[in-house]
Amino acid sequence: MKDTLFGFTVxxxxxxxxxxxxxxxxxxxVFGMYNTFGYAYLAYVNGLFGEVMxxxxxxxxxxxxxxxxxxxxxxxxxxxxxxxDTKGLALVAAVCVLGSLxxxxxxxxxxxQNSPYIDALTTVLSVVATFLMVRRFKEQWLVYIxxxxxxxxxxxxxxxxxxxxxxxxxVMWSAYLINAxxxxxxxxxxxxxxxx
Numbered sequence: 001m002k003d004t005l006f007g008f009t010v011x012x013x014x015x016x017x018x019x020x021x022x023x024x025x026x027x028x029x030v031f032g033m034y035n036t037f038g039y040a041y042l043a044y045v046n047g048l049f050g051e052v053m054x055x056x057x058x059x060x061x062x063x064x065x066x067x068x069x070x071x072x073x074x075x076x077x078x079x080x081x082x083x084x085d086t087k088g089l090a091l092v093a094a095v096c097v098l099g100s101l102x103x104x105x106x107x108x109x110x111x112x113q114n115s116p117y118i119d120a121l122t123t124v125l126s127v128v129a130t131f132l133m134v135r136r137f138k139e140q141w142l143v144y145i146x147x148x149x150x151x152x153x154x155x156x157x158x159x160x161x162x163x164x165x166x167x168x169x170x171v172m173w174s175a176y177l178i179n180a181x182x183x184x185x186x187x188x189x190x191x192x193x194x195x196x
Contacts, residue, residue: 006042007042009038010039013034014172015179017035018175018179021183022183024187029064030067033060042169047113050116053123054127059130062131083137083138083188092143095124119154129143140183144180148174148176148180155173
């Protein structure tokens with residue numbers, strides 16, 4: 001019961017984090033920090049070591065960096081949103097594919113690693129999406145949509161293998177998916193005419 005309650009707090013802070021991100025609200029990083037540590041623990045006990053490394057080594061510092069960057073790039077109290085050109089999109093796609101293959105290969109050598117290539121894909125997509133978010137690019141939401149689909153799949157697999165927190169994580173990542181669609185819609189309007 002204690003683990004399920006903890007899983008619920010991770011779920012709740014995660015949903016708050018992504019909803020606030022879609023709105024361009026800086027409090028996303030406050031709720032994101034709790035969610036980052038909590039999700040790292042859940043990933044660890046479920047043998048998803050790529051997710052653990054992602055959260056502790058990347059998301060913790062990116063929560064701080066994102067807070068600072070978003071604070072610096074506000075105009076009239078609102079976050080200034082941007083969009084990428086075609087060359088930038090091609091680079092993002094190449095990094096996602098090559099990075100996922102390389103990390104998946106590496107993770108496959110870790111004993112007790114579950115679903116190494118899906119874990120690698122979600123890890124790389126998370127890094128890329130977070131980088132795009134900190135830099136205020138609307139395309140983060142396209143990457144988040146793909147990420148959320150594969151993370152739901154990852155937790156479906158873990159649930160079928162008996163994870164007690166699997167169902168909550170499926171619900172959380174499904175909520176993230178819905179929010180990512182909303183985020184893309186919102187940021188698409190906010191980034192019109194700001195191509196970089």
